[in-house]
Amino acid sequence: MEEESEQAAIVPAAVQARPSRLDGVNKRLAALAQRRRVSFFVAVGQRFNEVDGGNQSVVLSVTLFTTVLPLIILSFSHASGFTENVNVGTLFDREAGLSGATSQAVRSAFGTASGLRSSWSVIGLAGFLVWGIPMAVSVAAIFAKAWRREALSFGHRLWRGTVWFLLYMLTLTIRDRIAFGGDHSVAEQLALVAVSLVPIWLFWSATPALLVREGWRGGRFLLKAGLAGVAIQGVVLPVGLRLVFPPMLSSWTGFGPIGVSMAIITWCGVIGISWVVIACLGAVLWERSAPADTVLAAEADENPGPPAPEPN
Numbered sequence: 347m348e349e350e351s352e353q354a355a356i357v358p359a360a361v362q363a364r365p366s367r368l369d370g371v372n373k374r375l376a377a378l379a380q381r382r383r384v385s386f387f388v389a390v391g392q393r394f395n396e397v398d399g400g401n402q403s404v405v406l407s408v409t410l411f412t413t414v415l416p417l418i419i420l421s422f423s424h425a426s427g428f429t430e431n432v433n434v435g436t437l438f439d440r441e442a443g444l445s446g447a448t449s450q451a452v453r454s455a456f457g458t459a460s461g462l463r464s465s466w467s468v469i470g471l472a473g474f475l476v477w478g479i480p481m482a483v484s485v486a487a488i489f490a491k492a493w494r495r496e497a498l499s500f501g502h503r504l505w506r507g508t509v510w511f512l513l514y515m516l517t518l519t520i521r522d523r524i525a526f527g528g529d530h531s532v533a534e535q536l537a538l539v540a541v542s543l544v545p546i547w548l549f550w551s552a553t554p555a556l557l558v559r560e561g562w563r564g565g566r567f568l569l570k571a572g573l574a575g576v577a578i579q580g581v582v583l584p585v586g587l588r589l590v591f592p593p594m595l596s597s598w599t600g601f602g603p604i605g606v607s608m609a610i611i612t613w614c615g616v617i618g619i620s621w622v623v624i625a626c627l628g629a630v631l632w633e634r635s636a637p638a639d640t641v642l643a644a645e646a647d648e649n650p651g652p653p654a655p656e657p658n
Contacts, residue, residue, distance in 0.1 A: 550575025
């Protein structure tokens with residue numbers, strides 16, 4: 347009799363749990379529909395605030411200045427053959443379109459490529475790469491929040507973030523070789539710059555799949571999310587660099603090398619913000635493109651219903 351009464355008590359509990367789960371799904375569907383009705387850029391701004399984008403950008407800017415920038419300079423020096431007649435400041439002249447006194451100020455703040463030959467070693471590169479790993483772990487956490495996914499374990503964030511960081515450096519190298527690999531006419535140069543957007547698009551399309559739990563869901567819609575990286579890293583940042591960086595730098599050249607450093611670290615802050623925006627923009631693009639059931643299956647449920655009791 348006691349067993350029968352226990353089983354009889356389980357049945358109503360299970361029946362009660364099913365509607366509760368169904369109600370939870372319906373609420374999440376309603377919340378998703380409401381988010382999709384919000385203006386696109388307003389939704390991106392809300393997601394940026396949700397992930398604490400301001401503070402996250404500051405953290406990223408510091409690691410960009412101390413890790414990514416030295417690796418880019420080392421790669422440039424290696425590509426130039428560490429020759430004495432190549433100044434590292436040429437890299438910034440080319441990217442920002444500097445000339446005249448501003449260009450001279452940047453060149454005077456840097457040495458020649460030959461002075462970095464000793465740093466191009468396994469130990470020298472490993473030192474910067476190791477410092478880049480915590481940054482990659484932070485990027486993985488930012489993407490998890492922006493894409494509303496359950497955070498990966500630290501071990502997974504560590505190895506996935508390391509792979510992501512190496513792919514990022516490889517993408518920068520490929521993009522640079524395509525866009526600035528030789529002397530070309532203006533028309534050819536513009537065509538090559540356009541082609542150099544392809545590796546950027548592929549990299550940012552693959553980023554959620556690498557850094558986010560079950561990021562492979564809605565795979566074909568990740569290609570649309572990757573357009574966020576193309577728009578920001580491939581178009582907005584390069585154009586902004588040429589429009590904003592020269593006048594900003596010219597106003598600080600009176601401080602000498604310190605002024606150049608101030609300008610560069612400020613621009614690293616802009617890049618840090620852009621990474622957080624790419625995460626939020628890509629997440630909103632994916633969320634509005636993928637089917638609702640795919641979005642709900644992938645996103646972490648912040649208010650799960652009570653689990654149904656398991657039968658004996």
